[in-house]
Amino acid sequence: MIDVAIVGSGPAGCTLAALLALRGIRCLVFDDDKRPELLVGESLLPRVVSLMRRLGIEDRAKAFSQHKPGVGFIARDGSRLDFFFPPTPVKGVPNYAYNVPRPQYDNLLRARAEELGVTFVKSRAQLEPGTDGREIQLAEASLATVPELQGRHPKLLVDSTGRARVFAKVIGLGAQRGKRNDVAYFAHFEDFDVEAKREGQAVITTLSRGWSWRIPLPGRLSVGVVVDKSAAKEHGETAEERLESIIDSEKFLGPAGKGRRRVSPVMTYTNYQLISERGHGPGWVAAGDAFGFVDPMLSPGLFMAMHSADLIDQHAFSKGAAILDQPERLARAFDKVFAELIDWHEAWSELIEYFYDGRMFALHSAGEQLSQKYGESAFPRIMERHLTTQITRLLSGVATRSRYGRRLLKFSLKHLVWDVDPAENFAIRA
Numbered sequence: 001m002i003d004v005a006i007v008g009s010g011p012a013g014c015t016l017a018a019l020l021a022l023r024g025i026r027c028l029v030f031d032d033d034k035r036p037e038l039l040v041g042e043s044l045l046p047r048v049v050s051l052m053r054r055l056g057i058e059d060r061a062k063a064f065s066q067h068k069p070g071v072g073f074i075a076r077d078g079s080r081l082d083f084f085f086p087p088t089p090v091k092g093v094p095n096y097a098y099n100v101p102r103p104q105y106d107n108l109l110r111a112r113a114e115e116l117g118v119t120f121v122k123s124r125a126q127l128e129p130g131t132d133g134r135e136i137q138l139a140e141a142s143l144a145t146v147p148e149l150q151g152r153h154p155k156l157l158v159d160s161t162g163r164a165r166v167f168a169k170v171i172g173l174g175a176q177r178g179k180r181n182d183v184a185y186f187a188h189f190e191d192f193d194v195e196a197k198r199e200g201q202a203v204i205t206t207l208s209r210g211w212s213w214r215i216p217l218p219g220r221l222s223v224g225v226v227v228d229k230s231a232a233k234e235h236g237e238t239a240e241e242r243l244e245s246i247i248d249s250e251k252f253l254g255p256a257g258k259g260r261r262r263v264s265p266v267m268t269y270t271n272y273q274l275i276s277e278r279g280h281g282p283g284w285v286a287a288g289d290a291f292g293f294v295d296p297m298l299s300p301g302l303f304m305a306m307h308s309a310d311l312i313d314q315h316a317f318s319k320g321a322a323i324l325d326q327p328e329r330l331a332r333a334f335d336k337v338f339a340e341l342i343d344w345h346e347a348w349s350e351l352i353e354y355f356y357d358g359r360m361f362a363l364h365s366a367g368e369q370l371s372q373k374y375g376e377s378a379f380p381r382i383m384e385r386h387l388t389t390q391i392t393r394l395l396s397g398v399a400t401r402s403r404y405g406r407r408l409l410k411f412s413l414k415h416l417v418w419d420v421d422p423a424e425n426f427a428i429r430a
């Protein structure tokens with residue numbers, strides 16, 4: 001009999017399915033089989049590589065991915081902030097990441113779960129408010145059409161439907177939304193200069209309004225622009241017109257993409273931030289974007305999706321499936337998962353805000369001036385190097401929640417920025 005039914009076969013759902021299967025817990029995944037030609041979520045963090053290794057898929061992922069050594073940021077005035085993962089692994093986390101073609105990556109996660117014995121059902125799960133102590137349950141239509149369920153409700157349902165947040169909608173669960181309300185257009189190009197300092201580096205560029213990503217993939221470049229919805233309308237009617245017009249009108253992107261050739265359709269995503277009122281209830285738990293998602297500028301999405309699955313697995317199932325028959329113990333384990341996840345969300349949001357409000361660039365500018373004034377080996381330069389190491393650890397997911405790193409950065413942003421352009425000059429404008 002199936003113990004756990006997972007709804008949604010993105011990175012969160014497939015990771016959880018594979019981890020539970022490794023523990024011998026019987027689970028099934030509802031997969032609505034939606035795999036568009038392109039999906040956002042192509043630039044990964046080093047901590048995702050740790051999870052790939054646990055699942056035993058790194059070599060296969062490497063075969064279709066681009067090695068990513070770090071990330072660079074280009075400010076409105078052309079100044080650059082380049083972060084590279086450290087020369088050696090920190091706390092066992094690899095010192096590199098990958099940029100991945102998402103549909104292929106998702107297929108690999110799914111294939112791995114299948115190898116481990118997970119059943120995938122090609123169908124959209126139908127859900128309804130629960131009975132008999134369950135807050136939500138599979139509707140008869142889904143129960144009856146999946147022979148593996150034998151007409152019985154699984155002990156646990158998992159919402160990994162991403163931003164569709166299917167469970168929250170069925171049970172009327174609220175959420176807190178962030179202040180931004182952007183739209184993103186993206187496509188794959190050839191002959192588009194990435195302006196990377198090292199091969200594979202992802203590059204984020206401040207636009208006159210909004211920001212853009214350039215993510216190198218094998219043989220092509222993923223280019224996306226993230227702009228306020230009202231700004232997008234000034235660039236044409238269709239997604240294609242808007243993406244091309246925004247690229248052409250930008251001081252840095254325009255010249256970099258002068259000889260470009262678009263080799264994919266243009267995809268549109270709304271971009272906002274959201275966190276659910278809660279992530280579990282009687283008989284269900286949420287993983288990945290279904291619980292909450294942060295702004296994608298620093299690429300935390302797939303890490304958060306896969307790590308949330310890892311937290312559910314470790315906090316609730318480290319001693320096997322018996323906990324599924326102990327609702328109070330299960331609820332306590334899930335409380336721990338979401339306390340950690342909320343802290344992750346806060347840490348990412350705090351860090352991302354420093355890039356949006358321009359303070360990170362102002363700090364960098366102050367650091368440059370200090371090194372010019374006092375020389376390479378003077379104390380301020382040593383301090384700056386230490387700070388850069390800490391910021392890289394925050395950005396890579398290795399120590400994003402570290403109290404020390406966060407306090408040091410906060411202190412530096414407040415006290416070490418003087419004699420430079422005000423942060424507003426570097427801010428991302430809506």
Ligand SMILES: Cc1cc2nc3c(=O)[nH]c(=O)nc-3n(C[C@H](O)[C@H](O)[C@H](O)COP(=O)(O)OP(=O)(O)OC[C@H]3O[C@@H](n4cnc5c(N)ncnc54)[C@H](O)[C@@H]3O)c2cc1C
Pocket residue numbers: 007008009010011012013030031032033034040041042043044045123124125126160161162163164166184226269270271287288289290293296299300301302303305
């Ligand atoms: C503009 C933008 C750029 C981004 N860039 C990055 C990046 O560079 N790096 C990064 O790491 N992240 C990035 N992200 C975030 C990343 O895409 C998500 O965080 C990630 O996909 C979340 O994974 P998930 O498994 O939770 O959800 P999803 O990947 O959304 O998967 C959910 C799955 O559930 C399926 N589903 C929905 N309803 C049902 C149903 N009723 N029955 C069955 N199946 C169902 C869906 O079709 C989908 O396959 C970006 C996001 C945006 C908006």
